Amino acid sequence: MTENAPHRVETSRKTIRVLDALREHGSSSVTFLARELDMNKSTVHNHLSTLEAEKFVVRDGTDYDLSLRLLGFGGYVQHRHPLYQVAKREVHRLASQTGELANLMVEEYGQGVYLASEQGERAVDLDIYPGLRRPLHAIGLGKAILAHLPPERVDDIIDEHGLPAETDQTITDRAELDAQLATVRDRGYAVDNEELIRGLRCVGAPIIAKDGTVLGAISVSQPVSRMNNERFTDEVPDIVQSAANVIELHANH
Amino acid sequence: MTENAPHRVETSRKTIRVLDALREHGSSSVTFLARELDMNKSTVHNHLSTLEAEKFVVRDGTDYDLSLRLLGFGGYVQHRHPLYQVAKREVHRLASQTGELANLMVEEYGQGVYLASEQGERAVDLDIYPGLRRPLHAIGLGKAILAHLPPERVDDIIDEHGLPAETDQTITDRAELDAQLATVRDRGYAVDNEELIRGLRCVGAPIIAKDGTVLGAISVSQPVSRMNNERFTDEVPDIVQSAANVIELHANH
DNA sequence: ACAGCTGTTCTACTCAATGGAACAAACTAT
DNA sequence: ATAGTTTGTTCCATTGAGTAGAACAGCTGT
16 A cells, blocks of 8 residues: 555556546557556556446547546436536526626535536537536636635645645635635625636625524626626626525525 | 356446445435345445545445435536537527526437436426436437438337337337327427426427537427417417527537 | 558566454543 | 434444566567
8 A cells, every 4th residue: 555545445546547537538558547546557558348248438449538427427427416417507697697607616625616507609618518517616606605714614624735826816815815715705696806717707606504504605707898897796697696595585484 | 157148347337236226315325225236235334435445436324325426427428428518608608598497408328318407497306416317208308319320220229218108198109109200300300298207398309410410409488388289389489590500610620 | 562550469477455353533422 | 392204424343355576478660
């Protein structure tokens, strides 16, 4: 055992590394993966054979690729997620009402995970899909969530993930983040002003359960060109917050 | 090795069995899974610890459950699927245009896999989600695909999966299936008249690449009460087929 | 035809997964 | 309270299984 991590199955970990590599590099050959993962060719072959027999990967000639069986797991996890069930329609409505990009996010393992993403008619085409993870501090959705997590939880998360810069607008200073989170709590919504992607503005509102815990957040993203200051500070926040409120009502029965 | 299946990693297979069990039974404890899988308690514990360290499962007190990391894999697989990319908008349009349930399906490992599923305003609420697998012969989508697969492929699929009955309307006779598939090829679309679920009718149209291979199928499902004979034989087939045609155009550049 | 790639198979070795027993912690019931 | 049951977890010896390396076969291009 390389580290003092007890009771772990090293072999399964290798299989997971193979899956991760396939996700990172797309369709790959045995030798490529062996080089990439610094594993023996025959070892990689054994793991891929196993994954193929279990239908987690498909082979196309000499290359292996992730199969739709993984979508089965993912779709299932999404489908039965309590927040997704109550928020799905509202995300949809938000996207068609604004014509822009509407997203739903929850926190897991200290990261933001998109639960749903829907494009309206004229929405920007970001590479966002359900299950994608993003750092919480760099996006409106994430700050809406962070603002309503217990302070010690926020400490833990920042200890683990830090405050990496995504653009030159990203908040990288803890004090500044805390100030912003206070503002978010104050006015009830969070913004992201080109902090993740240049030229993109987001407005996110937290979804809060009746016991005060934050369930997630919902947002609208659009180009700066279509979100002038008035829309950015008044209209869009209103729309997003009312969507969040509707979801809260559904969530609290 | 229990069977003469060479070059397989038995340990990773066990991990996969744990994942499958979690999907089947939902949130579960160590001892429950150990009983269910006929594995030793400590073995299950080791596998779950590994999966937790790799963030494939989350624990809530004493119970373990599938995590959103699986949604990451699933969402990725869906997002970069070539048919999904070109068909996504059309599924969306079909759902809002008809107000009913629109689905997109592809074939993998001889089964039908939903790639997308979108509910219109008044759509029935079936438990369909991306990644869900269904037998091809029992649904309109599946028959649209089967009708355009190479005959030997169809033989293989039926050899492997048979023709299990889902309702008393399901086709279970090979000759009858072949006849229906000929009809599907003839008129360009397939129907499902309460063959999967009582009271539900579907119309599915194949999506065919320029080289003649079938890429998948798209459908509309609605209650019999809202799909009388005229709609069932004329209107809906027209709408679905034209959606399929649009997708074909996008797919062929 | 040859050289340099592949992916795959085979086998010996040894490392690591396993299962059983022992443990502590959390509940239940008496 | 206390004893009894059930939980998750830990430890450890055993042996079964994963691994690495070499050898093989199939392919591609020169």
